[in-house]
Amino acid sequence: MTKFTKGDKATLLGSLDNKGTVFHRDVIVHSCGRKQMVLTDATTGEELGRHFAPVVGTLAVVTSFNWQATFHRMTEQEATEAALRLGAMIVAYEAGRLNQCIERSPGDARYVAAIRRDLAELHEPRALRLPA
Numbered sequence: 001m002t003k004f005t006k007g008d009k010a011t012l013l014g015s016l017d018n019k020g021t022v023f024h025r026d027v028i029v030h031s032c033g034r035k036q037m038v039l040t041d042a043t044t045g046e047e048l049g050r051h052f053a054p055v056v057g058t059l060a061v062v063t064s065f066n067w068q069a070t071f072h073r074m075t076e077q078e079a080t081e082a083a084l085r086l087g088a089m090i091v092a093y094e095a096g097r098l099n100q101c102i103e104r105s106p107g108d109a110r111y112v113a114a115i116r117r118d119l120a121e122l123h124e125p126r127a128l129r130l131p132a
Contacts, residue, residue: 002056004029004037004070011079012039012048013057014068015090020123022087024079025130027070039070043131059085064093080127087125094122 004010008029016023026042037054040047057069059082067090074082098119105111 003054004032004056006030006032008032009042009073010039011071011074011082012052012068013062013071013079013083013086014066015086016128018067018090018094019121020087020091021126021128022067022083022090023128023130024074024083026073037070041131059089062086062089064090064097076129079129083127084125087127091122091125095119 006029010027010029012023012025012027014023015021025048027039027048028042030038030040030047032038032054034054036050037052038047038050039052052070057071059069062069067086071082098115101115102112105115
């Protein structure tokens with residue numbers, strides 16, 4: 001498992017809406033420990049948080065827990081492609097999860113209608129650069 005160190009340039013990918021829109025953002029590792037790291041925006045210097053996992057992410061291990069991971073710095077094209085792939089993973093996961101909810105509750109018309117509205121909000125994967 002590869003870890004980051006202080007000063008590393010990285011790219012943060014994460015879901016904006018759990019419906020298919022994924023952001024990518026150039027970041028710098030401000031500090032990094034064994035259990036967590038602090039990231040700052042590469043453009044603004046703004047601190048983004050203190051509880052990021054200090055390991056280099058791969059799309060294979062991004063989970064539905066928060067749909068977010070930090071990668072070695074990517075080019076604009078690489079980040080956009082990775083964001084679109086992650087967006088497709090999110091749409092597929094959410095569609096499957098919501099369809100399972102419908103299958104488990106066939107007699108609850110209001111619940112099923114609400115889940116169908118959530119399904120309708122899923123969209124084609126989109127990539128968005130932050131800060132915009």
